[in-house]
Amino acid sequence: MSRKTEWYICCVLVLGAIGSFFIVRGPAYADGLLHVYFLNIGQGDAILIQAPEGTQILIDGGPGSRVIQELAAVLPVTDRTIDVVVSTHTDADHLTGLVEVLKQYEVSQVLETGMLCVTAICGQWEQTASLEGAPQTFVDRGYRMSIGDDLVFEVLNPAEQVRGQKLSKTNNGGIVMRMSYKQQTVLFMSDVEKTVEDRILMDYHNVDIDFLKVAHHGSKTSTSQAFLDATSPIAAFIQVGARNSYGHPTSQVIERLDKIPGLRYYRNDINGRIELTLDGLQYAIKTEH
Secondary structure, three states: OOHHHOEEOOOOOOHHHHHHHOOOOOOOOOOOOEEEEEOOOOOOOOEEEEOOOOOEEEEOOOOOOHHHHHHHHHOOOOOOEEEEEEEOOOOHHHHHHHHHHHHHOEEEEEEEOOOOOOOHHHHHHHHHHHHHOOOEEEOOOOOEEEEOOOEEEEEEEOOOOOOOOOOOOHHHHOOEEEEEEOOEEEEEOOOOOHHHHHHHHHHOOOOOOOEEEOHHHHOOOOOOHHHHHHHOOOEEEEOOOOOOOOOOOOHHHHHHHHHOOOOEEEEHHHHOOEEEEEOOOOEEEEEOO
């Protein structure tokens, strides 16, 4: 089997049992599992989550239109619907692709912070979101979204409402979201820095997770050793573009990840598109390269 199709399986999914145990309630392509795709969109973030019953959530859209090609690669050609779009913050490497997503897909709901932004891409986003007509929800810490009985999304940052505010550091106003599926947890860190990580550690008694979307593409300002020790992920994912001008991921972050016993990490610039599959207890990770 070539590396392109190789499955990095850390826990065995008993495929024979899946067909009899899971009931597919969503589209015909749903398999009863939860899929998280870290899309290969270059130097930016774009994450597609498919719930077992078919609900689809897109977190950010990357720096350009490449997200459309990536979505086409993982969704059936007839599927032009995304249930929830999450815009974590206003930086172009997260927001730009979402404009094209709104134009080409039917979006049912938009979650964002509403932080003040006067850039050209923010203007396009606001105009396109208005034309799309999807309800916009401005979220902060404590917002929860449940999908079925087993899947819950909880916002951990921003700590308070930032709608209409001009932030000196837009990264630290970004949406940090914890996804819980049965006994498994994934933490999506957007681009927040160590100050936000420290506040999360202070305010939450239990931040132990299974999987981590590394903050800010592996920047040295994020993913502190204390944060990694407290969250103790078994796998981490770095959304980063090949040969980017920022030097992401930095050697400091890679060294910190290497210190975590048993941790495996994956990065888009090396592994291409990355797929994390969960059944609530076991998991599998598949890479494009």
